[in-house]
Amino acid sequence: DVKVTQSSRYLVKRTGEKVFLECVQDMDHENMFWYRQDPGLGLRLIYFSYDVKMKEKGDIPEGYSVSREKKERFSLILESASTNQTSMYLCASRWGGGTYQPQHFGDGTRLSIL
Amino acid sequence: KQEVTQIPAALSVPEGENLVLNCSFTDSAIYNLQWFRQDPGKGLTSLLLIQSSQREQTSGRLNASLDKSSGRSTLYIAASQPGDSATYLCAVRMDSNYQLIWGAGTKLIIKP
Numbered sequence: 001d002v003k004v005t006q007s008s009r010y011l012v013k014r015t016g017e018k019v020f021l022e023c024v025q026d027m028d029h030e031n032m033f034w035y036r037q038d039p040g041l042g043l044r045l046i047y048f049s050y051d052v053k054m055k056e057k058g059d060i061p062e063g064y065s066v067s068r069e070k071k072e073r074f075s076l077i078l079e080s081a082s083t084n085q086t087s088m089y090l091c092a093s094r095w096g097g098g099t100y101q102p103q104h105f106g107d108g109t110r111l112s113i114l
Numbered sequence: 115k116q117e118v119t120q121i122p123a124a125l126s127v128p129e130g131e132n133l134v135l136n137c138s139f140t141d142s143a144i145y146n147l148q149w150f151r152q153d154p155g156k157g158l159t160s161l162l163l164i165q166s167s168q169r170e171q172t173s174g175r176l177n178a179s180l181d182k183s184s185g186r187s188t189l190y191i192a193a194s195q196p197g198d199s200a201t202y203l204c205a206v207r208m209d210s211n212y213q214l215i216w217g218a219g220t221k222l223i224i225k226p
Contacts, residue, residue, distance in 0.1 A: 004157075031212060042218040043203070050212055058213065090157055102148055103214065105157040 003027070006091050006106040014114050019078040021109050023091030030096030032074035033103065034058075034066065036087040043090065049074055050096060081113045116141040118206055120217035128225050129196060135189040135220050137204035142182045145207040148214070149178050149189050152201045161202075162189070194224045 007022035023032065033048040035058075045058030049068040063085060067075040074093075078085055088110050092103040117140045127133050137147070146165050150158040162171045162178040164187065170179040177190040191198055201221045205214040 006157075040218070043205075043214075043216045045213055048212055056212075092158075102160040102163045104160060105150075107157040108155070110155070 004091055004093050004104050004106040006089075006109050008109050009107060010110050010112075012112045012114060013078075013081050015080075015082055017078075017081045019081045019111070019113075021076040021078075021089055021091075021111070023074045023076070023093075023106060024072050025074075025093040025104070026072065027093065027095070027104075028071065029093035029104075030071070031094040031103075032068065033092040033094070034064075034074065034076045035090045035092065036060070037090055037108075038087050046076065083113050085111065086113045087111060116144075116206065116208055116215045118204060118215050118217040120202075120204060120220050122220060123218065124221040124223070126223040126225060127194060129194060131194050132190065132192050133194055133222075135191070135202050135222070137187040137189070137217055139185045139187075139206050139215075141208070142185055143208065144182065147178075147180055147187050147204060147206045149176075149187075150203045150205065152203060152219070154200075158203065196224045196226050198222065199224045 003026045005024045013019050030051050034046045035043045037043050047066040049055045052071050065077045090108045091106045094103045095101045119138045148163045149161045152158045164171050164180040175192040180187045201219045203219040205216045
């Protein structure tokens with residue numbers, strides 16, 4: 001079974017802090033994704049990476065950056081956290097070798113910015 | 115621009131009933147459609163993925179159908195159980211694009 005692990009289930013930070021959210025997958029997947037999920041807005045794509053050192057902006061990249069130095073790890077960075085970045089953050093991975101491969105998700109990180 | 119809609123937003127049914135969840139999309143040029151389940155405070159679990167060339171997929175008590183021409187997919191759950199209570203989301207992948215476009219989900223409650 002695919003395992004996508006997010007480093008923290010719950011995280012509380014203060015405004016202005018630099019925040020790192022880590023995601024690791026164990027299936028050698030090429031594609032990795034970061035989403036945020038907010039009530040009434042559904043899932044919105046922040047960034048995705050289709051391979052090591054590759055990254056593409058999603059729908060809402062402002063205020064975020066990402067790092068993909070190794071295939072198994074995709075990090076989301078909040079450069080200077082703000083209260084409007086309080087949300088549930090979900091990481092997903094997918095095998096890039098076929099069109100019809102599903103995305104597999106981690107359990108999420110619930111981030112609160114005070 | 116593709117839009118994905120799930121109606122109703124919430125549904126409550128007695129245990130044992132068969133039920134159908136709906137997902138509609140505006141642009142039929144999709145690569146695939148995927149159904150997910152999300153338990154409260156948790157991540158998403160992939161349930162079924164239907165390729166654009168397929169009409170349906172089955173897994174246990176779940177059956178997902180796809181009608182591209184009408185822009186609709188349904189998720190049929192047979193003999194519902196309280197453990198089926200969760201939010202169900204559908205997402206479509208468009209041609210030549212890695213991204214998924216998501217519906218807002220249907221929150222399902224199965225009453226014992």
